[in-house]
Amino acid sequence: MRVYKVSLILLIAFPVLNTGAQLVSTYEVKPELRKADSDWxxxxxxxxxxxxxxxxxVNHMPVRIDDGRTLAELVAVRDGKPVYIKTHNANAAISTGANLIRDVSPYNLDGDGVIVGVWDGGEVLTTHREFGTRVTDKDAVASHWHATHVGGTIAASGVTSSAKGMAPAAMIYSHDWTSDISEMTTEAASAPGQQSAKIYLSNHSYxxxxxxxxxxxxxxxxxGKYNSNARSxxxxxxNAQYFLPFWSAGNDRNDAGDGSHEGDGKYKDGYDTISDxxxxxxxxxxxxxxxxxxxGGRNVSRAGMSAFSSWGPADDGRIKPDIVANxxxxxxCDDDNNSDYTHSSGTSMSSPNACGSAALLVEYYKELFPPDGAMRASTLKGLIIHTADDLxxxxxxxxxxxxxxxTKAAADLLKDYAGGSVQRLKEGLLHETTNTVDTFTVAASGNEPLRITICWTDPAGPTQSTSDSRTKVLVNDLDLRVTGPGGTYYPFVLSYSVPEAAATTGDNDIDNVEQVLIDSSxxxxxxxxxxxxxxxLAGDSQRYSMLVSGISSDSDTDSIPDFWEMQYFGSTTGALASLDSDGDGADNLTEYISGFDPTDPASVFAITTQEAGPDGGAPFVITWNAVEGRVYxxxxxxxxxxxxxxGNESLSGDLPYPADSFTDLVERVTSPVFYQVxxxxAD
Incomplete structure (x- = not known):
């Protein structure tokens, strides 16, 4: 805590970056539950x-289909109909911006020390020259070209430069898709410091x-249905809140019918084509x-929608897909031999493109907060969503x-956070009785949009038993509101009934991601x-992650933000923190923290009245000139x-604005008595 003592009664305190222990997940404190869930x-x-x-x-149907293009396998029968699981096939690092932080100073990231889980229709070819010894075959099944291509997109070392993966030094735990949720339950990270044994992210291109x-x-x-697969x-x-799976959206939008039913792309005009x-x-x-x-450079305008990529919404109206990638x-990589390569398209490819890029962020966070720094899944997911380029x-x-x-924008946010811009990332906890609301104050720079995103890992919702059910599956409904110049701002909402319509703002009661954007802050x-x-709240409490952009920077690192110095002194370095520019007894740093005009001697933080009781004692009432965004x-x-x-404890406890007074009801018998405000x- 950096403390500045200023004038007669004024004490100013700044919070510093606190990367203290984070709460672990259910599976960490109840390992017996992890095993029971996995076994079941x-x-x-x-x-x-x-x-x-x-x-x-009995029905003379194939169990496994592999035509060199699509791999599919029969895994269940529901309501008398076969259920086949299938692969999702149809200059990736540049597209996601991973190349801008991969082996590039000052980031110098390559995925070293990060384990990525890959579940697919077969194993990644462990002997391919692009992997060295970094792929572990977990299920002892045959390799498959699709899994190998996915693994290469994530972690190929670049022996052939054009095939270099997003995280070329990352390790891969390779599984086939049999019993995937059970195996993920066993291997998912449930706390920081598990980089050598558990996985913080995985890819599922099927x-x-x-x-x-x-x-x-x-x-x-x-x-669109929230079925048993989604719920599981x-x-x-x-239960393992440090683990984030990346799942391909599917390629159903260009599937044609034979006339007996309309094609997938005609059904709802291509919307509502994501499943499971x-x-x-x-x-x-x-x-x-x-x-x-x-x-040769990143150009977001070239990222056109593919003809095949499946679209949302979910049946309850939630936003899907979450993001897009190349x-x-x-x-x-291909698996015909140890130096084989091939081209492929599909969300099977975009998912590992994003997952491998995210591995760099997992690595970076650990480096910024050693030795065991790890983001919650909600933080990683929220970070990627918050910094994505709108399309x-x-x-x-x-x-x-x-x-x-x-990826670079996400890494830069982490760098800012580690460098002392503590308001850019917060991991908060709401409790149904002890902490029902969190309130923060942020200072908008005005030089860019103010963007605030919250994301939380929500408890599993009720399974939807019918098609197009509008039953909400959100369990803990968190709300984000931002109030400032111009009024109160609400998060984005989309229209299920008119899925092509542009987003509006309002009360979002279906998504576990909410974002407020103030374009002209x-x-x-x-x-x-x-x-x-x-x-x-289900479980009595709910953790959430919050990301913030568009807040003020501090070019001269004097603890006074640039926007404030520009407002009163005409430049981002115009105010000397220790100088009392208007001669009112408060230096410029004090004026900023207390919320007053450093160029006006009549504008200064002060006690405005003090009044004792009838006999000169209790109750003793103090008032001051309070300012929005301050805590007293x-x-x-x-x-x-x-x-x-x-060393004195607070008499009053925190008194956030608009509180502007305190009444001491205790009759003080010791004389003299001094009060300090x-x-x-505000945090």
Whole structure:
């Protein structure tokens, strides 16, 4: 804590970066629950598989389909219909901005020390020259070209430079897709400091037969539905809140029918074509765009929507996909031999493009906050969404989600946070009785939009049993509100009934991501409030992550933000912190913290009245000239020698604006008595 003692009664305190211990997940404190969940999910998937194979034998249906283009496998039978899981096939690092921090100073990131889980239709070819010894075969099954291509997109070392992965030094734990949720439950990180044993992120470039598939119609019922697959994934992530799965959105939008039913792309005009696990609230669902590259550099305007990438919304109206990445014609490893490569397209490619880029952010956070720094899944997901480049309609939409992943912008936010801009990232905790609302004050620079995003890992919601059910699956409904010059600002909302419509703002009661964007922010203070609806929270509490952009910088590192120096002194370095520019007894730093004009001697923080009771004692009332965005504390001492107020506890506790007075009801018998009012910026 940096403390500045100024004038007669004024004490100013600044918060400093605090990277103290973060709360761990359920699976960390209840390892027996992790094992029980994993065992149950394994048993359930195994029984489903056995029954499906028996059904296939009776009905003369294939168990596994591999035509060199699409890999599919029968995993269950639901309501008499086969359930096939399938791969999602159809200058990636430049598109996501990963090349700008990969092996580039001052970041120098390559994924070293990060383990990425890859679940797919087979194993990644462990002996491919691009991997060295960095791929571990966890399931002892045959390699497959699709898994190998995905693994290369994430972590190929660059022996062939055009096939270099996003995180070329990362390790891969390679699984086939059998019992995926059970295995993820076992391996998911549930606390910081688990980099050597657990995984903080994984890639899943597969989904299930829905709509049309190779001339067979499987029905539209599961498009958008929060089914048991989505729910199981949310349960697992909620109990291991440091683990974020990346899931491909699917390639169903250009599937044509045979006339008996309309094609997937005609059904709802291509909207509502994402299904199963990718509909989960707590996963990162990734759509596919074309290469965002022009002249060898990143050009967001080139990131056009692919013809195949599936679109949202979820049936309850949630925003899906979450983001997009390059998924068109990616060059990566093949498994015909140890030096084989191929091109492929699909959200199967965009998902590892984003996942591998995220591995660099996982590595960077650990380096910034050694030795065990780790982001919660909600922080990593919120960070990527917050810093994505907007595409399509202004704001989020059901095609591009929140936009194209921008890895460098995400890394720069982390760098700012580690460098002392502590308001750029917060991990908060609401409790249904002890902390029902968090309030923060941020100072907008006015030089760029003010953007505030919250993201939380929500408990699993109720399974939707019917198609197009509007039943909400959000459990803990958090609310983000921002108040400042111009009024109160609300988060983005989308229209389920008119999915192509541009986002508006209002009360978002369906998404576990909320964002407020003030395009033309006025320099000054804004109050940010995070609360929840109702009187109860599932689990009694809810952790959330908050990301902030557009707040003031401090070019001369004097603890006075640039916007304030520009406002009163005409430049970003115009105010000397220790100088009393207007001669009113308060230096410029004091004027900023207390909220007054440093050029006006009549504008200064002061006690405005003090009044004793009828007999000169209690009650004793103190008032002061309060300012928005400040928090006050009143202290008491019996002498003015040797820094008398330094160790004293607050009489009043925190008194946020608009509080401007304190009444001491205690009859003081010791004389003399001195009161001090402290002021600080709200957190």
């Amino acid at each position: 999910m394994w048993l359930e998937s195994t029984v489903d598989k056995i029954k499906a194979e028996e059904w296939a034998a 989904g299930y037969f829905t709509g049309w598939e190779d001339g067979t119609f499987y029905g539209f019922e599961d498009f 994934t949310d349960i697992m992530v909620y 696990n990718a509909i989960g609230k707590n996963v990162m669902t990734v759509g596919a765009v074309s290469d965002a590259v022009s002249g 998924g068109v014609n990616l060059y990566s 399509g309609n202004a704001g989020p939409d059901y095609s591009y989600g929140w936009g194209l992943m921008n 006025i320099p000054g203070n804004y109050t940010v409030e995070v609360s929840f609806k109702g009187s109860e 504390n009143v202290k008491l001492s019996n002498n003015l020698l040797y820094d008398p107020f330094a 402290d002021v600080r910026l």
